[in-house]
Amino acid sequence: MEFGTESPAGAVSVPSRISGGLRLSVSTLTILRFGAPRVDRLTAGFAMAFAPLVGLGVGAAAAGVGQVADWWTQSPLVSAVAAIATLAGVTRALHLDGLADTADGLGSNRPADEALQVMKRSDIGPFGVVALILVLALQISALTDTYTIHRGAVAVIVAAMAGRLAVTAACSGPVPAARPEGLGAWVAGSVRIWAAILVGVMVAAVGAALGLLYVDAQTAALAAAGVAFGLAGALVLLRHCIKRFGGITGDVLGALVETGATIALFILALRP
Numbered sequence: 001m002e003f004g005t006e007s008p009a010g011a012v013s014v015p016s017r018i019s020g021g022l023r024l025s026v027s028t029l030t031i032l033r034f035g036a037p038r039v040d041r042l043t044a045g046f047a048m049a050f051a052p053l054v055g056l057g058v059g060a061a062a063a064g065v066g067q068v069a070d071w072w073t074q075s076p077l078v079s080a081v082a083a084i085a086t087l088a089g090v091t092r093a094l095h096l097d098g099l100a101d102t103a104d105g106l107g108s109n110r111p112a113d114e115a116l117q118v119m120k121r122s123d124i125g126p127f128g129v130v131a132l133i134l135v136l137a138l139q140i141s142a143l144t145d146t147y148t149i150h151r152g153a154v155a156v157i158v159a160a161m162a163g164r165l166a167v168t169a170a171c172s173g174p175v176p177a178a179r180p181e182g183l184g185a186w187v188a189g190s191v192r193i194w195a196a197i198l199v200g201v202m203v204a205a206v207g208a209a210l211g212l213l214y215v216d217a218q219t220a221a222l223a224a225a226g227v228a229f230g231l232a233g234a235l236v237l238l239r240h241c242i243k244r245f246g247g248i249t250g251d252v253l254g255a256l257v258e259t260g261a262t263i264a265l266f267i268l269a270l271r272p
Contacts, residue, residue, distance in 0.1 A: 014042075017040070017042050017043045017046055018046050020039065020043045020046070020047075021042075021043045021044070021045070021046025021047040021049070021050055022046070022047070022050050022053075024039060024043060024044070024046075024047040025046075025047040025048070025050040025051055025053070025054050026054055026057075028047060028183075029051060029054045029055075029058075029091060029094070029164065030054060030057075030058060030090055030091055030092075031089075031090060031091070031092050039186075041186075041190050042190075044186055044187050044190045045171070045187075045190035045191050045192070045195075047187070048167055048168055048171040048187050048190055048191050049168055049191050049195055049196070049199055051164035051165070051167040051168050052161045052162075052164045052165045052168060052199060052202075052203045054164060055160040055161040055162075055163060055164035055165070056157065056160070056161050056206065058087060058090050058091065058160050059087075059156050059157035059158070059159065059160030059161060060157055061086060061090055062083045062084070062086040062087045062090065062156045062157075062160065063083065063152075063153040063154075063156040063157050064153075065082050065083060065085075065086040066079045066080065066082050066083030066086070066143075066147070066152055066153060066156055067079070067152075067153050068082075069081075069082035069083075070147060070152065076144045076145075076147035076148045076152070077140070077144050079143075079144075079147045079152060080139075080140045080141075080143035080144040080146075080147055080152065081140055083143060083152070083156045084136065084139055084140055084143065087156075087160065094254055095163070095253075095254035095255075095257040095258050096132060096135075096136075096254070096258060097251075097254060098250060098251040098252065098253060098254015098255050098257070098258075099128075099131055099132065099135060099251075099254055099255040099257075099258045099259075100124045100128030100129070100131055100132050101118075101119040101120075101121075101124070101128060101251040101254075101255075102119065102131075102241065102251045102252055102254070102255035103127040103128045103130070103131035103132075103255070104118050104119060104121075104124065104125040104126075104127045104128040105118050105119040105244070105245065105251070106127070106240070106241070106244060107125070107126075107127030108125075108127075112178070112244065112245050112246050115244065115245060116178060116179060116245060116249070119249065119251050135258055135262055138262050138265075138266070139159075139258075139261070139262050139265055142155075142262070142265035142266045142268075142269040143155060143156065143159075143265055143269075145269040145271075146265065146268050146269050149269075149271065149272065150215065151211070151214075151215045151219045151268060153214065154207075154210050154211050154214055154215055154219060154223060154268070155226075155264075155265055155268040155269070157207075157210060158207040158210065158211070158223045158226050158227065158264055158268060159226070159230070159260075159261040159262075159264040159265045159268070160261060161203050161206065161207060161227065162203065162207070162226055162227045162230035162231060162260045162261060162263075162264035163230065163234070163256070163257035163258065163259070163260040163261030163264070164257055164260075165199065165200055165203050165227065165230070165231055165260065166230070166231055166234035166235070166238070166253075166256040166257060166259065166260040167253050167256060167257060168191055168196050168199050168200070169196050169200070169231060169234070169235060169238075170234075170235075170238050170248055170252070170253060170256055171187045171188060171189065171190050171191045171196075171248075171253075172189070172191040172192065172193050172195070172196035173189065173193045173196075174189065175188055175189060175238070175242065175247065175248060176188055176189070176242070176246065176247035176248070177247045177248055177249070178241075178245040178246045178247035178248060178249045178252070179247075179249060182249060182250060183249070183250035183253070184247065184248040184249040184250055184252065184253070187248075187253075188247060188248055200227070200231065203227050204223075204224045204227040204228065205224075207220075207223035207224055207226065207227050208220040208221070208223050208224040210223060211223035211224075218272060219268070222267055222268050222270060223268065225267050226263070226264035226265070226267035226268050227264060229263050229264070229267050230259075230260035230261065230262075230263040230264035230267070231260060232263075233259055233260060233263040234256040234257075234259045234260035234263075237255060237256060237259050238252070238256055241255070
């Protein structure tokens with residue numbers, strides 16, 4: 001995968017870009033590698049638009065592991081930990097790392113260029129450690145509650161999609177990049193606003209359908225609400241990051257994933 005290289009204009013057909021975008025999305029957001037071709041902006045846009053679809057697959061894998069743990073142990077806590085661990089493993093903890101780096105940058109209280117340098121360091125600072133502990137604790141707690149009311153599998157899938165929908169939204173419209181290089185620079189503004197809206201509606205519909213099919217109507221409504229509130233919460237963080245750093249980076253996108261997913265889990269943990 002040669003991310004950041006430009007294909008000659010007209011050299012690649014739209015179907016090839018769609019296929020390349022899907023492969024690039026999977027390769028960027030998971031541990032799987034599909035050898036994406038040389039990438040242009042259109043391909044990158046398709047990749048970011050496909051992010052919730054990748055979330056569907058990742059969430060299904062985590063839900064499967066969580067369900068097996070639930071059958072084996074009859075423990076909602078063990079099931080929740082197994083599902084969250086699977087999400088981290090399948091994604092190489094990429095989004096959690098982005099969350100930690102973003103927290104360090106936001107907490108550094110330094111000018112934007114210096115804060116971005118803090119985020120590029122390989123170590124994790126105190127703000128990052130606290131953010132990781134709190135977010136993982138919140139996710140496990142909320143997901144444990146969903147398993148006790150028999151909607152854990154649906155909650156995992158919806159949260160995974162909702163978190164990655166935030167990536168699609170963050171890469172649409174006039175959202176700038178914080179740096180002239182890196183993932184943020186390549187994907188910023190690569191998704192059309194109308195495409196992001198369409199993807200958002202589809203994610204909410206899929207979440208609601210899963211809730212209705214596997215649990216009940218209330219779960220379906222909460223799934224759609226989880227997508228909406230998860231996206232809204234992630235956009236609040238996005239706005240703050242743009243104000244603080246001047247735009248998005250790959251780390252910011254990771255932080256948005258974890259924020260959106262956490263909020264979606266809490267919505268789905270609401271009791272009947």
